[in-house]
Amino acid sequence: MNKFYQLLFTVILFGLISISGCATIPKDALSLSPESLAQRQMQTRKYETKDEAKILAACAGLLQDMGFNIDESETKLGVITSSKMRSAVSAGQQVAAVFVALLGGGYMPTDKEQKMRASVITRPIGERGEHIAVRVTFQRIVWNTQGQVTTSESLTDPKIYQEFFDKLSKSIFLEAQEI
Amino acid sequence: MKNKAGLILIVFSLLVVGCATTQQRLLDSDSSQVQLRSIQTRAFETTDKEKTLRTIMSTLQDLGFVIDKADATLGTVSATKLKNYALRITVTVRPRGETQLLVRANAQYNVQPVTDPEPYQQFFASLEKAMFLTAHQVD
Numbered sequence: 001m002n003k004f005y006q007l008l009f010t011v012i013l014f015g016l017i018s019i020s021g022c023a024t025i026p027k028d029a030l031s032l033s034p035e036s037l038a039q040r041q042m043q044t045r046k047y048e049t050k051d052e053a054k055i056l057a058a059c060a061g062l063l064q065d066m067g068f069n070i071d072e073s074e075t076k077l078g079v080i081t082s083s084k085m086r087s088a089v090s091a092g093q094q095v096a097a098v099f100v101a102l103l104g105g106g107y108m109p110t111d112k113e114q115k116m117r118a119s120v121i122t123r124p125i126g127e128r129g130e131h132i133a134v135r136v137t138f139q140r141i142v143w144n145t146q147g148q149v150t151t152s153e154s155l156t157d158p159k160i161y162q163e164f165f166d167k168l169s170k171s172i173f174l175e176a177q178e179i
Numbered sequence: 180m181k182n183k184a185g186l187i188l189i190v191f192s193l194l195v196v197g198c199a200t201t202q203q204r205l206l207d208s209d210s211s212q213v214q215l216r217s218i219q220t221r222a223f224e225t226t227d228k229e230k231t232l233r234t235i236m237s238t239l240q241d242l243g244f245v246i247d248k249a250d251a252t253l254g255t256v257s258a259t260k261l262k263n264y265a266l267r268i269t270v271t272v273r274p275r276g277e278t279q280l281l282v283r284a285n286a287q288y289n290v291q292p293v294t295d296p297e298p299y300q301q302f303f304a305s306l307e308k309a310m311f312l313t314a315h316q317v318d
Contacts, residue, residue, distance in 0.1 A: 024295070025288040029266055031301040036241045043240070076251035077232055119246045123233050135237070137245045139261045152261035154243055 042158050044135040045165045047172065052078055052122050054175065055132045059120045062164075062171040068118055078122035088114040088142045109144040111151075116140045136164055207292055218296045220283045221303050221314035228254055228272055231280055231310070235270050238309045242302070244268065264289055268302075281317065282306070 047055055053075060060070060060080055068082035088111040097108040117139050125133045138155040225231060228251075235256050236246055244258035244266075254272040259265060268286040275281040284302055286293040293299075303314045 023289075024291075025266065025286075025293050025298055026264070027297075029260070029262075029264075029288070030242060030286070030298040030305075032241060032305050033243070036243070039243075040241055072248040074249045074251055077229065077236070077249045077256075079236070079246055079249040081245075081247055117245055121236050121240065121246055123237065135240055137240055139245045139259070141261065152263055152265060154245070154261060 058172040081119040083117045114142040
């Protein structure tokens, strides 16, 4: 009898684990986080112009400079989305994998490639829409040598955004000069 | 003893059938259509579709989404949030009567539809603030 309950318990436990495979959405996934304001400031710059199309064109040019391919765009709403595939092989992981193999740990999957996405949204701000705000957001997905996703995240390093907007200022200048 | 084995088998199969069968997932018709619409839809007192779409995109960005695509004519925006999970959302805007716009959002978390009212309430709460307008429940 005891064995029967043990078995029943195991079965229920296993069943619960397999159900939790379809886990539900985290509570905070669609609510504003305390960092959201700081992130918005980091990801946004204001330009003194009314010409949204010109800014968008400059952004498209800059994304191309950085090796992104444009996926979608909607000029009426100030949207450009772009992506690129790059290698995600890191020396550290490779060395670790070799050590694991040498120590008899067998094959260890390492990061292989990543898809990086950039999306630029512009919008007129100010009372008469006399400025254009540009907000860029980046994210990436990393796959390992077995094709499994190992990382999927938003990129929040301030340096990335600083560099992007430094380049955008140059790009806007270049577009204006038509070089 | 045979009975007990049968019981275990029944309990096990009930637990495993927790998720819908693969074919049902195409139309996801297990949840009530009317109920889902009311969870996912709000009405706003404005007729400016373009501004509403722009505000929706800005709200989604505040929530950590990256915009995938947008269409001003159709009035849709799709976006994805990656945070070691993939949350994909589509928001549509269409006119309702002469003075209102209907905003509807539907989301998918990894490989499942989001059918809980709570995440949508949170989304519309953020959108309300950005729109400076009240989101009205639609019956």
